Amino acid sequence: MKLFGDIEFFVVEAFRGVRRSGVMSLVAIGIVTVSLFIFGLFLLFMVNLGNMVAEMGTRLDIVAYVEKAVTPDEAAAITEKLSHITGVEKVRYVSREEAWRSFRDDFTQKLDLATIVGENPLPDSFAIKVRTPDILPKVAEAVAQYPEVDEVRYSGKLIKQIQTLIDALRLGGMVLVVLLFFATLLIVVNTIRLTVLARETDIYIMKLVGATRSFIRWPFVIEGVLIGVLGGLFGILILKPSYDAVTNRLQVGLPFLPLMTDKFTLNVIYLVVGISGMLLGMLGGYISVSRLLKEK
Amino acid sequence: MKLFGDIEFFVVEAFRGVRRSGVMSLVAIGIVTVSLFIFGLFLLFMVNLGNMVAEMGTRLDIVAYVEKAVTPDEAAAITEKLSHITGVEKVRYVSREEAWRSFRDDFTQKLDLATIVGENPLPDSFAIKVRTPDILPKVAEAVAQYPEVDEVRYSGKLIKQIQTLIDALRLGGMVLVVLLFFATLLIVVNTIRLTVLARETDIYIMKLVGATRSFIRWPFVIEGVLIGVLGGLFGILILKPSYDAVTNRLQVGLPFLPLMTDKFTLNVIYLVVGISGMLLGMLGGYISVSRLLKEK
């Protein structure tokens, strides 16, 4: 078969179909745009929520206490060593004086501990930040191996809670993303089906004048792709500035919120939205026209 | 005019329209169902998020210290008194012994404070829970008025952060709800427009045989309402069990998550979803048919 000629014909037909269906195509593109916009918004929201919870986890420190007071040089050396443990994000030396100050600030407003205790009972320590909360126990163990380190402390209970929350959010988020994806799928596929159904008579006439199924099908599939791609594109075109505007705003009002602004991840999400549009459009065109072709 | 006869006719016509358009009506109802389901899911999610943050706020205690040790009778009396302050949810007496135990548990794993300090330096206190975090300062002030109370403490900084977060969520949630509402509106209205556009010829013929605009319009508007109501109904029928299933699951895995399970609020949300369907359907029918009626 003259495959290339056919493909060209199908593409030309598809464009013709979109153009000649006028309002109908526009409305369909509009629906697809809105659905994909919502889908994208939701993806971004989920990524941010995950980000926030993860960030929350990494804010937890492991505290490594050393037996005797260390000199600044020793402190720097230990800091350097601890930094090389896999999963460690940041190590900060906390002198016993600093620890005592912050302890008194935190707990002695009412109960005048300082006067009761008299002298500083605290040792020097190192506050260690990790990349993700799930590796906390492993890092803590690794830290404990160092001879300089006397004892390691971290709040296991809080971490377990946070870990559960993260797991729940990860699972829940996954379920919701899948759910919303299927919702978007249903909306996009069915929207395109509506535009195809409106041309039921056309398909019927085409069959009567000797068109094979695939000859009828491909232009509709490509038309679906066109609508999907255009919808995806417009969706991204609204999504990107909206997200940028919102994050800019939030960053000012709530500087402590860890918003996702990584260009690469964002672009991946936008790409996912666009490709979803294309695939769903294609699926929509294929399913709808196949249904109509099957009859008789 | 025989208004009632007309209304009856319009309703009968609308049902006929839905039935005779077959697949098209089904597809439209499907799209509306999915959109409203998503909208409802989002409403529920937002309400829960708000709930959680608010709950987070109320978990913060106000601690009221009393100067001298109190007898159990006095403690009960003070608890009773403090409970009557507006906004107070719960008051719990914490004896100095209990406070010292928990203080030691929390902070003396490493630094053997107990041996250093020797005796318990802590006073008796009352832990006061409030209903919403924004009234914390007011309640704290009210508590301070009591002669038995020596000093009141609560974490002002944390509360401000939480308050900011709540405000941001409230505003963001509102914006998102409005946004998603408009998205749903666009999808529902345009879906119905697609079903109406497919009957452009019908409308044209009706005009040719002498039907007035309103005579043509109302059946389509009612048809929109029907599709909207059915979509809303099915949306609720999926939404309710989904939500119940998810909350049941979460409640088991994450018992500390304050999920919204208030029957009344839930029913209000379901009602909002249903009514949205109806109104959007009506709007969709009205707008689409009006567009077609305007031409020529």
Next chain:
Amino acid sequence: MIEIKNVSKSYPNGVEALFDVNIHIGKEEFVFIVGPSGAGKTTLMKMLYREELPNSGTVIVDRINVTELLPEQVPYLRRAIGVVFQDYKLLPRRTVYENVAFALQVTGAARSQIRRHTMQALELVNMLKRASSFPEELSGGEKQRVCIARAIVNNPTLLLADEPTGNLDPTTSWEIMELLDKINRRNTTVLVSTHNKSIVDSMKRRVVQLEGGRIMRDQQLGSYNQV
């Protein structure tokens, strides 16, 4: 009844369908419009029920200036005019009965009246037995007869029949023509566009011949071809 003065019509695509047409038709008349394919017969009828507006000239139907009618008044004009459309224009998702009844429902007629008149009209065109069929289940001639029933069901003061026998066999065609003739004698102005030479020739009525959008002949007791 009908007063067409200096009417010209060209479609947006540039086709000049009517050119300076003048016709006067009295209340009691039965007029054949003849002419080759594309002569402007259908366009002329569209002017009368205001599906199309002329580019210039005036159209008066039953003392109503159609060209100046407000959009809200158009439905009332159309209810007074029964039209047999050349392409039937039946509502595809309604049964034969519903299609005919619809022309009465728009007028707000009582239910019992609607039922009676619809049955009568279907009986007249011999389509009562197919009342519950949908248009796509009908043969060409059957659709045409349903369309005729719809046009006459609300006793219009003016009946426009555009090629009403194009898909009918000679016998049925004659029956339909006799029906139109009877309706005409009951005080309805009737305009029939047709290619049916034998009918025009035998009925000996006024014949208006169009060609290329112009009136070539307007003859009382005329025949299909100029003699």
Next chain:
Amino acid sequence: MIEIKNVSKSYPNGVEALFDVNIHIGKEEFVFIVGPSGAGKTTLMKMLYREELPNSGTVIVDRINVTELLPEQVPYLRRAIGVVFQDYKLLPRRTVYENVAFALQVTGAARSQIRRHTMQALELVNMLKRASSFPEELSGGEKQRVCIARAIVNNPTLLLADEPTGNLDPTTSWEIMELLDKINRRNTTVLVSTHNKSIVDSMKRRVVQLEGGRIMRDQQLGSYNQV
């Protein structure tokens, strides 16, 4: 060419459109199918290009058993048969040119061929000047002629014309009939369903008369009415 044996057809709604029909038509023939409205003429044609399947009996077209054809093979059958549909069945969102060209495009013809043949066919029915119009911009007769052009554009071995002159004036009707006759003489079997008495009477071809789904008459050199 055509072999219809004991064919009966009743539609899902219970209407019996054909009843034990037997016809044999040779390759070189030109046959008129006549009969009143609803006699089953269109149904008979639908059997040939397999729009409808008979309830019983066999239909053989050009040595192909149509009743046993697989769905995938149907398009190839239809490409060998040109059909002038009674209700035209033009694609509404395509121009006249595109509508006619479509029948060639489905066969995978080369672009230059498509262009040449489409132009020729439109020229034959005198519609070349309206090539870029959409169907809704055409008069009834013009649509009919486009439909005829589409039916003949890919030189079918069998041409089915269902009431091809229903909306045409006598002169154009004759031209179309002469065209069909010419096509017949170029080795295409032609079946014409018609109500046009004068044409059937003057052309003196084989006439098959249907009534109520039964063959009432099958006569060589026949006329419209039984004599």
